[in-house]
Structures are given as structure tokens and as C-alpha cells.
Amino acid sequence: xxxxxxxxxxxxxxxxxxxxxxxxxxxxxxxxxxxxxxxxxxxxxxxxxxxxxxxxxxxxxxxxxxxxxxxxxxxxxxxxxxxxxxxxxxxxxxxxxxxxxxxxxxxxxxxxxxxxxxxxxxxxxxxxxxxxxxxxxxxxxxxxxxxxxxxxxxxxxxxxxxxxxxxxxxxxxxxxxxxxxxxxxxxxxxxxxxxxxxxxxxxxxxxxxxxxxxxxxxxxxxxxxxxxxxxxxxxxxxxxxxxxxxxxxxxxxxxxxxx
Amino acid sequence: xxxxxxxxxxxxxxxxxxxxxxxxxxxxxxxxxxxxxxxxxxxxxxxxxxxxxxxxxxxxxxxxxxxxxxxxxxxxxxxxxxxxxxxxxxxxxxxxxxxxxxxxxxxxxxxxxxxxxxxxxxxxxxxxxxxxxxxxxxxxxxxxxxxxxxxxxxxxxxxxxxxxxxxxxxxxxxxxxxxxxxxxxxxxxxxxxxxxxxxxxxxxxxxxxxxxxxxxxxxxxxxxxxxxxxxx
Amino acid sequence: xxxxxxxxxxxxxxxxxxxxxxxxxxxxxxxxxxxxxxxxxxxxxxxxxxxxxxxxxxxxxxxxxxxxxxxxxxxxxxxxxxxxxxxxxxxxxxxxxxxxxxxxxxxxxxxxxxxxxxxxxxxxxxxxxxxxxxxxxxxxxxxxxxxxxxxxxxxxxxxxxxxxxxxxxxxxxxxxxxxxxxxxxxxxxxxxxxxxxxxxxxxxxxxxxxxxxxxxxxxxxxxxxxxxxxxx
Numbered sequence: 001x002x003x004x005x006x007x008x009x010x011x012x013x014x015x016x017x018x019x020x021x022x023x024x025x026x027x028x029x030x031x032x033x034x035x036x037x038x039x040x041x042x043x044x045x046x047x048x049x050x051x052x053x054x055x056x057x058x059x060x061x062x063x064x065x066x067x068x069x070x071x072x073x074x075x076x077x078x079x080x081x082x083x084x085x086x087x088x089x090x091x092x093x094x095x096x097x098x099x100x101x102x103x104x105x106x107x108x109x110x111x112x113x114x115x116x117x118x119x120x121x122x123x124x125x126x127x128x129x130x131x132x133x134x135x136x137x138x139x140x141x142x143x144x145x146x147x148x149x150x151x152x153x154x155x156x157x158x159x160x161x162x163x164x165x166x167x168x169x170x171x172x173x174x175x176x177x178x179x180x181x182x183x184x185x186x187x188x189x190x191x192x193x194x195x196x197x198x199x200x201x202x203x204x205x206x207x208x209x210x211x212x213x214x215x216x217x218x219x220x221x222x223x224x225x226x227x228x229x230x231x232x233x234x235x236x237x238x239x240x241x242x243x244x245x246x247x248x249x250x251x252x253x254x255x256x257x258x259x
Numbered sequence: 260x261x262x263x264x265x266x267x268x269x270x271x272x273x274x275x276x277x278x279x280x281x282x283x284x285x286x287x288x289x290x291x292x293x294x295x296x297x298x299x300x301x302x303x304x305x306x307x308x309x310x311x312x313x314x315x316x317x318x319x320x321x322x323x324x325x326x327x328x329x330x331x332x333x334x335x336x337x338x339x340x341x342x343x344x345x346x347x348x349x350x351x352x353x354x355x356x357x358x359x360x361x362x363x364x365x366x367x368x369x370x371x372x373x374x375x376x377x378x379x380x381x382x383x384x385x386x387x388x389x390x391x392x393x394x395x396x397x398x399x400x401x402x403x404x405x406x407x408x409x410x411x412x413x414x415x416x417x418x419x420x421x422x423x424x425x426x427x428x429x430x431x432x433x434x435x436x437x438x439x440x441x442x443x444x445x446x447x448x449x450x451x452x453x454x455x456x457x458x459x460x461x462x463x464x465x466x467x468x469x470x471x472x473x474x475x476x477x478x479x480x481x482x483x484x485x486x487x488x489x490x491x
Numbered sequence: 492x493x494x495x496x497x498x499x500x501x502x503x504x505x506x507x508x509x510x511x512x513x514x515x516x517x518x519x520x521x522x523x524x525x526x527x528x529x530x531x532x533x534x535x536x537x538x539x540x541x542x543x544x545x546x547x548x549x550x551x552x553x554x555x556x557x558x559x560x561x562x563x564x565x566x567x568x569x570x571x572x573x574x575x576x577x578x579x580x581x582x583x584x585x586x587x588x589x590x591x592x593x594x595x596x597x598x599x600x601x602x603x604x605x606x607x608x609x610x611x612x613x614x615x616x617x618x619x620x621x622x623x624x625x626x627x628x629x630x631x632x633x634x635x636x637x638x639x640x641x642x643x644x645x646x647x648x649x650x651x652x653x654x655x656x657x658x659x660x661x662x663x664x665x666x667x668x669x670x671x672x673x674x675x676x677x678x679x680x681x682x683x684x685x686x687x688x689x690x691x692x693x694x695x696x697x698x699x700x701x702x703x704x705x706x707x708x709x710x711x712x713x714x715x716x717x718x719x720x721x722x723x
Contacts, residue, residue: 099694100686101627108615108684109607112670116602119671121584122570123298123594129362129530130349136362140410141437144375149438150447153379156396275565290568291589294582297569298590311592333507333565336522337529350526357523358530360543 180208180215188225188240196236275329278322288312289322292346300405302345377403378412382434382446386417386427404428412437507561510554520544521554524578534577534668575667576674609635610644614666615681618649618659636660644669 129136188194196216200209216238219225226239279286291312296303305323309316323346327339337348350358377400380392392400407413408428416429430443440446511518523544528535537555541548555578559571568583582590602610609632612624624632639645640660648661662675672678686694 096691096694098626098629100691102629103686103690103694104681104684105608105611105615105627107686108679108681109604109611111679111684112611112614113602113604113607115670115672116607118584119669120601121587122572122581122671123294123587123590124574124668125297125529125569125580126532127298127300127348127530128532129358130347132349132355133358133362133530136359139437140374140406141412141434144438146438146440146445146447148375149379149382150449152375153383153449156376156380275567279566286566287586287589290566290583291586293568294586294590295593297580297582298594303593311589334511334518334522335507336525348529350529351522354519354523354526357519357543358526361527361530361535364539364543 177211177215177218180211181218184212184215184219185224188219188238189242191240193237193239196238199238275333278325278329288314289326292319292322292326296339296346296348299347302342302347304345305341308346374403374406378407378430378434381407381413381428382430382443383449385429385443387429388419388425388427390425392428507565510557510561520546521558524551524554524558528571528578528580531577531579534574534579534664536577537573540578572671573673574671575664605630605635606639610639610662610666613639613645613660614662614675614678617661619661620651620657620659622657624660 187199196213200212203209203212216225216227216236220227224240224242226241228237228239229235230237278289292308295308295311305316305320308323309319312319323339323341330337330339336351336354338351339346340349342349373396376396377392380395381387381404384391384395389400389404392404404413408415411431412434413428414431415426417427419425419427435442510521524540527540527543537548537552540546540555541551544551555571555573562569562571568586569580570583571578572581574581605628608628609624612627613619613636616623616627621632621636624636636645640647643663643665645660645666646663647658649659651657651659667674
């Protein structure tokens with residue numbers, strides 16, 4: 001169980017974040033994500049076992065951070081639309097509220113622990129009546145039918161559910177790099193040269209843009225396009241090199257990306 | 260306690276005070292006797308108390324008698340008595356009518372889920388050792404087995420011939436009677452309800468069946484509807 | 492008791508005598524309370540005692556408190572306490588070393604930090620869904636909730652009437668018993684634990700988007716390299 005593991009410092013991603021922010025005075029905009037991941041993985045190493053649940057939950061939190069961080073780092077911050085700015089603040093406030101709530105219950109749990117420790121020093125009597133009252137003892141089997149016994153047996157032999165990684169937070173959208181490559185292989189020979197912004201102009205979903213970018217990198221890897229970026233954060237110039245579109249798509253291993 | 264008037268009965272119950280001030284020992288020894296006997300499910304032999312408290316048996320015996328006197332003198336509703344070679348608390352005979360009324364008053368004494376599961380395992384897998392029950396349920400069944408045994412639903416039926424000679428448990432005729440069964444073969448057969456072989460195998464291995472549709476799996480699982488008393 | 496010397500401690504434990512001489516009732520009422528609670532296997536609600544003894548609840552409550560005081564004053568090794576809405580006998584905390592030695596399974600299971608945090612959230616926010624717990628703890632509480640449920644500390648208390656019909660969890664009387672509390676209102680008030688302004692400020696600062704150039708910021712970046720042990 002992921003939840004049985006803990007260090008004195010933290011147990012989960014929120015704890016980690018709390019710890020990083022409160023103890024280490026970390027500004028999430030200052031600290032690099034790889035640093036967070038590294039220190040996290042270092043802790044995981046200490047535990048000598050990968051706790052998949054914790055790790056995936058951590059990735060969930062981390063991705064929120066990446067998004068916040070990415071917005072900060074992206075150019076043209078002054079051009080950010082008011083809605084985006086508001087959304088950014090909203091996310092920040094939401095995260096703050098969650099961290100505060102998390103901290104509240106961490107603190108109260110510590111008090112409950114000491115209450116429980118005190119209570120553990122006493123032992124309740126639950127002996128029941130002696131044999132003089134045996135005839136009056138309630139019948140524990142009252143109302144129990146053979147079928148109840150049967151279902152209790154099945155319940156007993158059924159192994160407790162094995163923890164599985166829950167994918168509820170993963171949307172069902174499946175962006176396929178191979179498909180994107182097919183599209184590009186159709187489109188690029190016709191236009192010859194195009195900028196990445198224009199290429200992705202009609203795309204609404206950010207994920208689609210990313211997949212197109214990955215497909216483009218794949219084509220670059222295969223020597224079918226030339227890419228050029230004149231300035232940091234600038235537009236990317238795409239030049240079609242291959243004469244023939246007969247290159248087999250999917251000849252190499254191409255990953256699917258689930259969004 | 261403002262409305263409890265001071266009485267003329269000035270007979271002080273100072274025996275407890277005296278006991279606790281026994282010059283030859285730690286005051287906690289007397290109190291420890293009270294604490295241990297309070298939670299003991301069986302009468303506690305004087306020897307055992309003496310050993311636990313690291314005191315001479317004769318002294319412990321004397322202290323127990325002293326405590327018994329203290330309770331009697333103070334007029335408590337309980338007594339400390341020596342039965343079957345051990346000490347236990349029991350209610351004063353004069354109060355039996357109240358105790359009986361309480362016991363008849365529908366105590367919430369329903370069988371816990373854990374107790375029922377243990378009983379079911381013993382019923383279906385008898386004769387079975389404590390360790391085997393533990394390995395199925397994943398927890399130490401000691402307390403539950405003791406309770407079930409005290410109620411006369413299970414009993415030791417044999418001794419494991421192997422090394423260790425573990426006690427093997429089985430159900431009693433009283434158990435069958437309570438369930439309205441003529442014999443153990445009248446228990447609902449397991450096979451008729453057991454889910455498909457693939458699912459069983461997956462479950463037996465403690466693994467999730469990777470390609471089994473969860474919905475199908477669920478449909479084959481025994482359903483525990485809320486009206487079943489074991490479902491708490 | 493010949494070798495128990497009379498002491499100078501002449502503080503008479505006459506409270507029991509006084510209780511028994513309570514002018515408005517049969518002396519047996521007080522003793523009956525002792526007898527009933529002694530044979531009960533779980534805390535006996537004041538109401539139930541009152542009904543069995545045909546006495547006003549307020550009086551019974553007062554008598555129980557009186558008895559608890561009597562035991563305390565006399566220095567007994569047991570206590571009468573009100574837990575989870577009922578009265579029970581339990582051992583005095585000072586004697587836990589002896590009792591643990593006697594009960595071989597006396598070692599209590601300490602709850603993990605994760606379990607306690609989840610339990611705290613359920614206790615204060617009940618009825619609460621799994622997803623709501625998850626959003627507070629930041630991790631999937633499934634395993635913890637299952638463990639807490641198996642221990643009997645939490646249970647499904649309702650179903651969310653909204654879409655999805657999520658199971659809503661709440662704490663059980665066993666939870667109160669585990670903590671030795673009489674009711675949920677005995678939990679420390681949550682308001683006392685809301686982080687202070689300094690913490691809020693630290694967190695806010697940590698989440699603030701600075702106006703400075705990211706490259707400058709990087710130079711100031713706190714180093715959290717793996718070789719720096721988090722030694723707290």
C-alpha cells in the first residue's frame with residue numbers, strides 16, 4: 001500500500017509541496033521541475049520501492065505546476081489575455097487553498113495521534129457476563145442463515161482488492177503521433193515550406209498542437225524535414241526535404257500519446 | 260454531586276487507602292491486580308498475577324482477598340471472587356435481576372463481519388488449524404475463535420498429526436441446530452456460486468484479471484446486499 | 492489483613508457510602524449501574540441504564556459521574572468513563588505496562604500518518620466522498636479508506652444524491668472508542684488548526700509569480716539536490 005510508506009518529512013505530493021515551500025522556502029516559479037522531481041525520486045530511492053500510486057499522483061500535481069510554470073516562462077507574457085490571467089490566479093488560489101487545507105488536516109491529525117496514544121493506554125472491559133447468566137446471553141447466530149455463512153466464506157477467500165493505478169484523471173482523448181505524421185506527409189509535400197504557427201493554426205486543442213510538434217520531430221529525425229528557429233520562442237520554419245512521400249509511416253517505433 | 264446529602268453513615272472506606280499504602284510494596288501493584296483482572300476473559304490464577312507483578316504468590320493472594328473485602332465493605336455492585344483457581348470480577352448476587360433485565364434488553368450483540376467470516380471458514384474447511392484460518396483471513400483469529408468457542412459454535416475436534424500438533428477446529432452440533440441444518444452437507448455448496456474458473460484463478464493469485472471485463476467480473480461475484488446482517 | 496498496617500492517611504473514602512445513601516433512591520440503583528456496566532461488552536448508553544433502572548436519565552448520568560469520582564478518589568486501578576455515548580469500565584492509563592504484559596496482544600496498532608490524516612478529514616467533514624478526501628490529501632485515499640473501513644473506524648453512511656451517487660463516508664462509534672471520546676463534539680475544534688498568517692504568507696510567496704526575469708531567478712534558485720538530506 002502506497003500509504004503505509006512515509007518518511008518523517010512527507011507522505012504524498014501535497015506534503016512534498018508543502019515541505020518544499022514551507023521548509024525550503026521554495027518558489028515554484030524559481031525551482032526547476034527537474035529539481036523537484038529529483039528530490040522526490042531521491043526520497044523514493046530511500047524508500048527502496050517505487051510507490052506507483054504516489055508517483056502518479058505526484059505527476060498529476062507536477063503537471064499542474066508545469067502548466068503554471070510554463071505560462072510564466074512563455075514569451076509575450078504582457079499579451080496574456082485577461083481571461084488567462086484570471087485563470088492563472090484562480091489556479092494559484094485553488095492550489096493555495098488546497099495546500100492550506102492539507103496543512104490544517106496534517107496538524108489536526110498530529111493532535112488526533114496523541115489523543116489516540118493516550119486512549120491506547122487504557123483497556124476497556126468487554127468480558128461479558130459470567131456463566132450464571134449463560135442462558136440469557138444473546139444468540140450470536142440469531143438471524144444468520146446458511147446463505148449468509150456462504151457469502152461470508154466467499155468474502156473471506158476473496159483477496160482484498162489489489163491497488164491499481166486509477167486512470168480517472170486521464171481524458172479519453174487519444175492523440176496519435178502516427179496519424180499526425182500521415183497528415184503531415186500529406187500536407188507538407190504540397191506546401192513545401194510553412195511555419196509551425198501556420199501549420200497548427202486551425203487546431204483548437206493544445207494536445208493536438210503538441211502531437212503535431214512531436215510528429216514533426218519524428219519527421220526531422222527521419223531526415224524528411226528541415227527545421228529552423230531563428231529566435232528563442234520564435235516561430236519554427238519547416239522545410240520539406242524528401243521528394244517521395246513513400247516513406248513507410250510507422251516503420252520505426254512510434255509512441256502513442258494519451259492526453 | 261451537590262444533591263447527595265452527607266450521611267450519618269460515617270463508616271469510612273479506608274481499606275482501599277490502607278491497601279494502597281501497604282508499606283512493603285509499590286501502590287501500583289494493588290491497582291495492577293484490579294486492572295488485569297478487569298480485562299481478563301478467564302479467571303486469572305494467583306500464580307500468574309504473582310509472576311506478572313513479580314511478587315510472592317502469598318502476598319498477591321493476600322492482596323486479592325484484601326481487595327475483595329474492600330469491595331464488599333464499600334458496598335459495590337461487583338465482587339472479586341476466586342473461581343476455578345483464579346480471580347475474576349462478577350456482579351453481586353443481589354443485583355442479578357438488573358443484570359438479567361439488561362441481558363434480555365436486546366443487547367447489540369450481533370455477530371461482527373470478522374466473526375462470521377471466521378465461522379464460515381471453520382464451517383467449510385474443517386478440521387482447520389488456527390494458522391490456516393489466519394492465512395485465509397489475513398489476521399490473527401485468536402480472539403474470534405475464543406468467542407465462537409465460548410458460544411459453543413466451534414470446538415477443537417482433532418489435533419494435527421504433523422509437527423507442532425496444532426489444534427484443529429470444527430463446528431459443533433449446536434451450530435448446525437442454530438442454522439437449522441441437519442448436517443454439514445446441507446451448507447450451500449461452494450461450487451454452485453463460485454465464479455468462472457478464470458476469475459477464481461485470478462483471484463486466487465491475488466491478481467486482477469487483466470482482460471476480464473470488470474463489469475462481468477462484478478456480475479459473477481457474490482453480492483452482499485445491505486439486508487444481510489453480515490454486511491456490516 | 493493482619494500485616495497491612497493502619498495508616499495515617501485517614502482520608503475516608505466515604506463517597507461510595509454517600510452515593511449509596513442517596514436519599515431519593517434505592518441503594519441498589521447505584522450498585523446496579525456497576526453490575527450492568529460490568530457485564531456489558533460495549534459502552535452502555537445513559538438512556539439505556541435509565542430505562543432499565545426506571546430512573547430519570549439526568550439522575551443516572553449524575554450517579555455515573557459520582558461513581559467515576561468514587562473510583563478516582565479511592566485510587567482504584569480501573570475507571571468508569573463515558574465513551575462513544577455510553578459508560579464502560581476501563582483500566583487506568585497508569586497501569587498500561589502491567590495490562591500490556593498480561594494481554595499478549597495488548598500492543599495496540601498505531602495508525603500511520605496517512606491513516607490519521609484521512610481519519611481526521613472524514614471525522615471533521617463527514618459525510619464526505621472519496622473524491623473529496625482525495626482533493627484534500629492530494630493522494631488517492633482508496634487504500635487508506637479501505638483499511639480504516641476494515642478496522643471499523645469509518646463506514647459508508649450515505650450516498651451522494653447528486654450524479655455519480657458517490658459513497659459518502661463517516662466515522663463509527665469504534666472510532667470514538669479508539670480515541671476514547673464520548674462524541675464527535677469532543678474533537679478539538681478545527682478552527683484552532685487553520686494555519687496562521689505566517690504559513691499562509693509563506694505559501695502565498697511560494698506560489699507567487701515573480702515579475703523578475705526567469706534567468707535571474709534561476710541564479711537564486713534554492714538547491715534541492717538529492718545529496719542534501721531532508722533530515723527533519
